Amino acid sequence: MRIAVPNKGRLHEPTIELLERAGLHIENGADRKLYAETVDPDVTVLFARAADIPEYVHDGAAEMGITGLDQVRESGRELAELLDLAFGRCRLVLAAPEDGDIASPDDLAGKTVATEFPRITRTYFDDRGIKPSIVEVTGATELTPHVEMADAIVDITSTGTTLAVNRLAIIDEVLSSSVRLFARPDVVDDGKVQQVTTALSSVLAASGKRYLMMNVASEDLDAVRDVIPGMGGPTVMDIAGTDDVAVHVVVDEREVFEVITDLKSVGASDILVTEIERLVE
Structure with a gap:
């Protein structure tokens, strides 16, 4: 599976960073190389001008491509859009x-x-x-x-x-326009294409999210649930040897400051906030 990506310019670094965060670490990708292997032996990265990537994908030099919507529209090539990667706007x-x-x-x-x-x-x-x-x-x-x-x-x-x-x-x-993930229509259902799409999507889903862990006395659990604005209900686990429970939840980063204050006011303690690298929804 070959992915064509911008070889330089303002789109190059964010694209490489996104692939790295998705687990597709590039190996032997020195400057001026036309292609590079990744840690996945079935995935190769091709470096090309952003304007040429639609043609690379259409003609079969690559199965997938990362470039701006404007470049695809200008090329006139009919490609399947898989993801809006939310940069290069x-x-x-x-x-x-x-x-x-x-x-x-x-x-x-x-x-x-x-x-x-x-x-x-x-x-x-x-x-x-x-x-x-x-x-x-x-x-x-x-x-x-x-x-x-x-x-x-x-x-x-x-x-x-x-x-x-x-x-x-x-x-x-x-x-x-923004940078999107594209593929040839005939490979959209390919298992590796779907795997790459899911990996990149998980990075996007985790953006702006934080993982909160805390200890809560059992009698305070309902009050804690009431102030948590997370994705669905929180995960609640017993803590061995105590009547307390551990509560884990994902919240938006912009809500963390107020949420921590609210949680402490209803009895939560030992609150830990961590970043999320990937989130598969």
Whole structure:
């Protein structure tokens, strides 16, 4: 089983970290290598440009791929989306000079739009019955309206800062993107594909969760149950030689501070909070 992953750029490190956390530790993956083995002898990682990964998967060089939704949509390849990996979030937006006369997509009929994403842009306008001229560029898209190459642009933004610096106003959102796990449709039911998907999903499920363990007197157990906001009911175990019980529960990280205060107020003691590496739901 081969997984194509970004070989560099802002998506590379988070992708490798996610694989490591999922237990797919990379071996012999030195810089500039095209592929690397993992601790699973049946799983190999291929390193490729993020934009090329949809083609790698579609053509059979890899069974699975990790890349942005924008890259898959721009490639035009039909891949099965298995997971939103919740990083690399960005938007493709339609923007035009803030002091110009373009205020809506309709104003671009017969005008020129510059973009690095011609397929996505063309689909966006076709869906609205608008016919601009689309010019493909390979960089510095935000400059094109100021050098009279285009009336508007479709470009990636995370915060909108670069657009604002270049005096461009967002007119509409074209696509909301993040990094996803994809596979060829014909291998979705493969056991190894499902195993990898479950491993990555377990890391995502554990994100932002904490595991709480505590001792509770038996007579206080109902009060403790009432203040625990965990995933389902807590796990309760007898403590040998005492009338106390041990209570274990998973809670959201953002609730830990208040939960501990509430637990202590109803008699819980020896409260231990730990991180969760993986959570298979």
